[in-house]
Structure formats: structure tokens, C-alpha cells
Amino acid sequence: MALTFALGGAGVQAQQPKSVPRVGYLSVLSPSSDSARIEAFRQGMRDLGYLEGQNMAIEYRYAEGKLERLPDLAGELVRLKVDVIVVGGSTATRAAKNVTRVIPIVMAHGSDPVELGFVASLARPGGNITGLTHLAPELGGKRLELLKDSLAQLSRVAVLTDPGTQGHGPQIKELEVAARALGLQLRPAEVRKPNDLENAFSAMTTGRAGALIGLQQPTLDRLRERIVDLAAKNRLPAMYSNSEYVETGGLMSYAADIVAMFRRAATYVDKILKGRKPADLPVEQPMKFELVINLKAAKQIGLTIPPNVLARADKVIK
Template identity: 50%
Template sequence: MFGMRRREFIGLAGAASMWPLATRAQQWGKIYRIGILEPVSAVRNASNLDALRKGLRDFGYVEGRNLFIEYRSADGRAERFPDLASELVGLNLDLIVTRGTPATMAIQNATGTIPVVMATMGGPGAIVASFARPGGNITGVITFSTELTAKRVEILKELAPDLSRIALLHNMGNPAVPPEWEETRTAARSLGLQAELLDVRSEGDLGRAFELAVRQHVDGLVIGADGLTQMHQQTIIAFAARNRLPAVYPAREFVEDGGLIAYAVNYPNLYFRLAAFVDKIFKGAKPGDLPVEQPTKFELMINLKTAKALGLTVPPLLLARADEVIE
């Protein structure tokens, strides 16, 4: 076992959270219980959770009144997901929200009855039968991680035109990742670049991956979206800075933390949209009848301070396309 499991209770409204469930039920009607299974802690996931809370409030679900949330994090260690999934399934929940293919598959293996709303990157067949009619107990939104990989390689080359050898730093143990590696290789080849794979499946793999990148004279990095890379984002950003490597990241948090550039789905927007799925299911809809939705909002973020430290001049056209610039 892994010692005491993380239990994070999100934003319960003070004293109201201490009242007996029956008392609250009399005042507000049914109390809904949602579980959340995530790769990273609630602190690291704060902006996404805030967006989910706002969406739920818009539909009338308020923590401490008619909503109770149980949060579980694997803290970047995917091997923890099966135990955490079993724990959540045993809590008599009305619905479970998941992020990422490993978390979603763990819940899928643990229950075929509790409704699941996912934000995940697997294509049709990875989790659900089809996006139009997912069937079963799972629906939600996809993150287009595979589809965005080629665009990230193009943006990195645009920002650092002298690149010759890039590497994808990602967890190939994640079932959704091998297609991203193929996309990386194809995109690199089309731009005249060599592509290397830095496969990181545990914290101990990071140091070896960094050494390999130096030995192979990698001069640019593409960072994948996985619980492991999210959990160790500061370590990855520090390595890139120390070795003066331009890197493109899969989420805004990396750029806010000092990373060079990110092109990604707007995750808070995705989490906000998850609330509509939750509301429909609570009102009687079957998850399998709710089509899986695609992202509609993307964002390009550039850290000019980091670009300057790397001696890079951001092309005016790329700068004009940016949704947010950190100076």
C-alpha cells in the first residue's frame, strides 16, 4: 500500500459541511456526491476545479448545500489509480469525474454502473465505442492531445528555426501516448528534423531521460501531457532552462511556471463544460446516450522572459497569434 491516502475535500462551505447529511437533505433536498480522480493534487489543479465548480453552481449544485465532492489524486504515479478507483467506487457516489486515459480506464475497470464524466485524450475505441454514441456508463470531452502534437512541433520550429533534433518527453506507459509519438515523428520528418523519444514512466526515469537528451545532442523538447510530467513540471522546466533548450508544453501551467511556450486546449473551459454533463445525468440522462464532445477553445501562450533568456526572438506573426504573453 502507499500509506495514508490523500483525501482532499474541496471548498466545503464552513460549518455547513459539519451538519449531518440528513439535516442538510431536509433543507435542500437531495445531496449529490461526486468523486474526482485526477493525476495531480487539487492545489496543482486549482484553476480547472474552480471552473468546474462555477459550472456546477450555474446549474444549482453548491458545495455544502446539495453537493459533496471527494477528490483523489495519484500524485503523478499512475500505478495508484486502480486502488484509488476502487476506493471511490466504494463511497456510494452519484457520479465520478476523471482526467486522463489511465484514470478513466481505472474507473472503467472498477465500475460499469456509476456514471463517469471524463476529460481524456484517447480516441474512439480507447475508452468509448464511439464519440457519437459512447454507450456504457462513460461520456465527457476529449482533449485532442494527439491532434495537437504536430502543431506543437511546428510552433517550436517557428520559434527556434535553427532546431535540428527534437525529443518528445512523455510516458509511453499511458495507453494514449504511442499515437502522440507517431505524430511527433511524422511532424518532425516533414520539417526536416530528427525526432527522439524520452520515455519517462516514473520519477526515476526523468534523470536518465535528461542525460540521454544531452548525449544525443537534442536541441528542442516537446513535453507531453501526463500525470508524471504535470507532477514534475518544475524539474522539467529547470532542465530546459539549464541546458538552454527551447521547449513547447501541453498546458498553460508550464508557461506560468517559467516554460517557454504552450499550445493546448483551454482546460478550464473543458472543466466548465463537464458541469453540463453532470447536470444532464443527475436529471436522468444515461451517459452512454450523451455524445462525447470535442474542444472548442485553444490557447497559445508565450513567456517572453524565458525566450529572452534563451536568446530567442519571437517572430512577430507568432507573437500576434498568442492568446497570452508573459513578459
């Protein structure tokens, strides 16, 4: 009987499917708002030989813009015992960090991870978090500079922001330093929830803002279409934090290619699945930034983009 049992057990084991790596994906956004980014990540994985549903599985968790859901969603991924968690943005990174110090976390993008306490340094993260950051020195200053070069009489700039978002402080500090150097006044316009958006634009009009700059924040990203629409209705020239706004109809953006960063995040996942430790994988900063200008949007608000600014554009939407 002992022999029969052993053989029977071997037969059961032989029938068990071979386990495949499972990747958790945690996003603040909705599936539709995040579609280009997640498809870029999947493409990056395919380029490295990982086919979803064949030799890799992805567990998706979307907060649908409800930040209070993130801790529970992150906890679900931990309970599923995924091999690595990919996060989009600093708020999602914080949620994942708070529920696990063991499972590797890969940032597809986010604010300064050192400033936020996610890693010890960019070169040697030292914990279970690594990946990419979309910030680089003087990025906010460059955006303000491009706005001023586009609007000769510019003196006041509204800053669309959610103060409760991770990464808010570093971005604001950088803008304040740059604004002083450029002789510009900043006018914060806070958006903590969707219903705040109309009031924020009313405050911009009341405060006689000559232009708008939006920070890189999930609260704003999920309201992308409404923000672009309100900027046009208020005839307010706007500089956005990524090109997705411009492709939606916004005026201009100066930023790293966020979609490309999600594709790049796949290389971190690949290394971790092959045994590398996130503590030893340096955090990458973007090396190239692109200026994207939408001439249709400029015409809609009666703005002529100066030739010297247009000549610097990497992409022009006509």
C-alpha cells in the same frame, strides 16, 4: 401498539436529511497540482446551481502521482455509491472504467477515447463514459510546426514522455507523421518515474536536441515545475501540452484550455444527475486552441521569438 409504532417510524423518517447527489472526483495529481482544475469544476457546478456542502457533495480521491493507487481509489468511490465519477486524464479514466460499468464516468479531459476503447464513438459513446477529450487532429503537428517556425535551424526534437501512460501511443504516432512532413527527427526521452527526469535531460543534451516537446501525461504534469526548471538550465526551447507550464515559467504551449474543460465537465454532470445517459451524450473536442508564449522564459535562454510567431500568440507573458 401498531399505531404507535407507525407514528414513531414516520417521525424518524421525517428527521432524516434529504439526500443530495454525490460526485466522485478521481485525479492522478495532488490537491495542490490540481487546484486550478478542480476549482474550475466547482465553479462550473456553482454556475448550474450546485453548491458543495449544501445541495451537492464531492468525494475527492487523489493518487498524488502514484498511478498504482488509482484502482483502489476508484474502488473506494464505487463503494461509496457516488452518482457520477469525474476523472482527469486517460489513466484515471481507465482505472474508473475497470471498476464500474454502471456508475456514469465523465472525462474532464483525456486522450482519444475511441482509440483507447473507452467509447464506441465520439458521437455515440454507447457505455457509461462520456465527457471531453483534449486531442484534435493535427495538434501534435501544429506544436512541432510552431517550434520549427521559432527555431530556423531546428532539426532534432526531444519528446518527453512516459511510455506507460494511457494515450502515449496515439500522441507519438501523430508526432511521427508530422515530424516526417516537417523534416524533423524525434528523440524520445522517457520519464517513467520522477528520478528519471535528470537522466532524460542529459540524454537530450547528448543527443543534441534543439528543442523539447512534452506530451500530455499525468507523469509529466506532476513534475511541471522541475521540467520547466531543467529546460531553462539546459537552455532548451520547449513546447508544452498546456498553458499551466508556461504560467510556471515555461516557454510556450499550444493547447486547449484544460481549466476551461474542467468547468465544461460540470455540464455533463448536471445532465447525468437530471437523468441523461452517458451513452447518449457525445464526447466533445475542443474547438479553439491557444498559443501562449512566455517572453521572460525566451530571454532567459537567449531566444528571440520571430515576429510572425509572436503575432499568432493568443497570450503573451512579458
